[in-house]
Amino acid sequence: MATGRTHRPATRSRGIPEATVARLPLYLRALTALSERSVPTVSSEELAAAAGVNSAKLRKDFSYLGSYGTRGVGYDVEYLVYQISRELGLTQDWPVVIVGIGNLGAALANYGGFASRGFRVAALIDADPAMAGKPVAGMPVQHTDDLEKIIDDNGVSIGVIATPAGAAQQVCDRLVAAGVTSILNFAPTVLSVPDGVDVRKVDLSIELQILAFHEQRKAGEESAEAAAVLPPAARAAGEDRKGPDGDVPAVMPA
Numbered sequence: 001m002a003t004g005r006t007h008r009p010a011t012r013s014r015g016i017p018e019a020t021v022a023r024l025p026l027y028l029r030a031l032t033a034l035s036e037r038s039v040p041t042v043s044s045e046e047l048a049a050a051a052g053v054n055s056a057k058l059r060k061d062f063s064y065l066g067s068y069g070t071r072g073v074g075y076d077v078e079y080l081v082y083q084i085s086r087e088l089g090l091t092q093d094w095p096v097v098i099v100g101i102g103n104l105g106a107a108l109a110n111y112g113g114f115a116s117r118g119f120r121v122a123a124l125i126d127a128d129p130a131m132a133g134k135p136v137a138g139m140p141v142q143h144t145d146d147l148e149k150i151i152d153d154n155g156v157s158i159g160v161i162a163t164p165a166g167a168a169q170q171v172c173d174r175l176v177a178a179g180v181t182s183i184l185n186f187a188p189t190v191l192s193v194p195d196g197v198d199v200r201k202v203d204l205s206i207e208l209q210i211l212a213f214h215e216q217r218k219a220g221e222e223s224a225e226a227a228a229v230l231p232p233a234a235r236a237a238g239e240d241r242k243g244p245d246g247d248v249p250a251v252m253p254a
């Protein structure tokens with residue numbers, strides 16, 4: 001009997017904005033690190049810096065949780081860990097299945113960080129008959145033929161897709177038909193899902209492309225700054241000092 005499929009994140013119904021929900025894991029990670037160091041309280045500024053968020057935004061986010069901290073003391077670290085964990089639904093066990101146990105699926109299965117955050121890997125599923133029964137991360141890989149039964153038996157509502165892109169939609173459709181309502185998709189493809197099903201896509205190459213964009217902008221700003229510190233005559237002379245690729249040599253401060 002599936003029990004997990006009806007769980008919906010409480011955050012939506014409580015009217016917490018999606019952007020705040022997206023920042024809660026950042027706060028939780030920073031707070032967990034403080035808790036591990038037995039730090040009892042933290043100011044909004046310190047926590048904002050640790051989470052990489054603006055402190056006014058943090059205070060606004062925490063106001064949605066009904067957490068305002070104490071003036072001059074800050075926020076109680078343990079209580080905030082509990083509050084955010086509860087808000088994110090992490091105080092309950094979330095069985096997760098991973099579909100596609102190749103390089104990535106096996107790495108995810110071996111990652112210990114899921115279990116410590118309340119995500120129990122309930123099953124590993126792959127279409128390759130040669131993999132069936134083989135142990136990965138201490139669990140036998142199960143064949144996709146049994147996908148629906150596995151979802152039902154374990155009350156799974158969260159599925160992770162780590163198959164090739166061409167198989168992802170079909171895997172997604174089967175997961176959804178079996179009762180999965182949240183999908184974490186690593187395959188480089190856009191999935192169509194019915195209303196009520198949440199999909200989060202992880203694409204490391206997109207993250208790298210965004211970093212490349214920022215790197216390019218930083219390089220542009222540096223050369224603009226270098227040009228700005230030159231007196232006009234030197235700037236004009238600098239034209240002659242360009243390297244063979246047109247790069248302007250770095251300007252040393254006087």
Ligand SMILES: NC(=O)c1ccc[n+]([C@@H]2O[C@H](COP(=O)([O-])OP(=O)(O)OC[C@H]3O[C@@H](n4cnc5c(N)ncnc54)[C@H](O)[C@@H]3O)[C@@H](O)[C@H]2O)c1
Pocket residue numbers: 099100101102103104105125126127128144162163164165167170171185186187188202203204205
């Ligand atoms: N999001 C990211 O940042 C990121 C990073 C690396 C890889 N990927 C993507 O993750 C996916 C897996 O990459 P990989 O390197 O592990 O590939 P892989 O070839 O090593 O593994 C894919 C696995 O999926 C299985 N599979 C194929 N069709 C299936 C189906 N219909 N049902 C169940 N299992 C099926 C295969 O048998 C294989 O074991 C690819 O789509 C890849 O592009 C994403």
